[in-house]
Amino acid sequence: DAGITQSPRYKITETGRQVTLMCHQTWSHSYMFWYRQDLGHGLRLIYYSAAADITDKGEVPDGYVVSRSKTENFPLTLESATRSQTSVYFCASSEDGGGSTGELFFGEGSRLTVL
Amino acid sequence: AQRVTQPEKLLSVFKGAPVELKCNYSYSGSPELFWYVQYSRQRLQLLLRHISRESIKGFTADLNKGETSFHLKKPFAQEEDSAMYYCALSWGYSTLTFGKGTMLLVSP
Numbered sequence: 018d019a020g021i022t023q024s025p026r027y028k029i030t031e032t033g034r035q036v037t038l039m040c041h042q043t044w045s046h047s048y049m050f051w052y053r054q055d056l057g058h059g060l061r062l063i064y065y066s067a068a069a070d071i072t073d074k075g076e077v078p079d080g081y082v083v084s085r086s087k088t089e090n091f092p093l094t095l096e097s098a099t100r101s102q103t104s105v106y107f108c109a110s111s112e113d114g115g116g117s118t119g120e121l122f123f124g125e126g127s128r129l130t131v132l
Numbered sequence: 133a134q135r136v137t138q139p140e141k142l143l144s145v146f147k148g149a150p151v152e153l154k155c156n157y158s159y160s161g162s163p164e165l166f167w168y169v170q171y172s173r174q175r176l177q178l179l180l181r182h183i184s185r186e187s188i189k190g191f192t193a194d195l196n197k198g199e200t201s202f203h204l205k206k207p208f209a210q211e212e213d214s215a216m217y218y219c220a221l222s223w224g225y226s227t228l229t230f231g232k233g234t235m236l237l238v239s240p
Contacts, residue, residue, distance in 0.1 A: 050227070059138075059232035060176075060218060075227065107176065121228060123176040 020044075023108050023124035031132050036095045038127045040108030048111040049091040050121065051075075051083065053104040060107070066091055098131045105129075134159045134223045138231035145209050146239050153204040153234050155193075155219030164222035165202040167193055168230070171215045179204075179217070189213070209238045 021042040030036050040049065051063040052075075062075030066085040080102060082094045095102055105128050109121040135158040145151055157163055167179040180188045182195040182202060193204045202219060219231040 052230075057141075057232065060230040062227055062229070065227055076229075109176075120178045120181075125175055 021108060021110050021122055021124045023106075023127045025127060026125065027128050029130045029132065030098050032099060033097050036098050036129065038093045038095075038106055038108075038129070040091045040093070040124060042089055042091075042108075042110040042122075044110060044112075044122070045088055046110035046112050046122070047088070048113070049085065050109040050111070051081070051091070051093045052107045052109065053077065054107060054126070055104050063093065063106075095129075098129075100131050103129060103131045134221055134229050136219050136221050136229055136231035138217075138219055138234045140234045141232070142235045142237065144237045144239065147211055148208050151204075151206045151209045151213070151236065151238075153217050153219075153236065155202045155204065155231060157200050157202065157219075157221050159200075159221055159223060161223065163195070163197075163202075165193075165195055166220045166222065166228070167191070167202075167204050168218040168220055169215050170218070176218070209236075211238045211240060214238045 024039045047068050050065040052060045054060050061077045063081050064083040066072045069085050069088050072083050085091050105126045107126050108124040111121045137156045165182045168176050169179040170176045191206045193202050195202050214237050216233050216235050218233045220228045222228050
């Protein structure tokens with residue numbers, strides 16, 4: 018089925034380890050986003066990408082790395098995981114970046130626990 | 133800087149009661165505002181956008197530029213409306229800024 022998928026859905030790791038969360042979309046949307054969802058903070062933008070090979074920082078980029086070599090994939094890497102990065106991570110895609118339509122299509126989320 | 137404020141973390145009402153989820157924004161430009169909803173075990177999805185002036189699932193929201201508000205309203209709440217609601221502001225044509233969310237609980 019076409020759509021946006023995230024993997025893994027659940028991940029437990031230890032402090033200092035590298036973790037990569039995958040995001041894949043089949044709509045050929047130009048824009049892709051990574052948000053983290055935390056109690057009391059809502060959704061905060063980590064990184065976004067307007068097209069392949071174009072990425073930009075969001076509100077909370079520290080400790081994260083992204084790449085976008087192909088339009089359909091937008092992996093998020095935690096190079097050295099910390100406990101403060103325990104969160105639910107949402108990937109989203111959009112044709113127009115959420116401009117006038119505001120419509121982002123979200124994945125199911127990846128719940129990451131850092132021990 | 134752009135900001136979205138949802139003052140209530142939790143709103144609890146009885147079935148059939150009116151609902152108003154508050155959203156205030158701070159933005160120097162012309163705002164584009166939206167409401168997103170996340171039902172239990174479902175993906176976050178767009179509920180409505182101010183530019184459409186539409187009613188979705190009985191919900192409406194009016195942009196009040198004077199009060200910088202975009203409150204979500206429904207005259208008679210249903211149990212299936214229980215969910216997390218996020219107000220969002222679009223700026224720069226490339227990103228949405230979300231509020232912290234309000235959990236709506238509708239009791240029978």
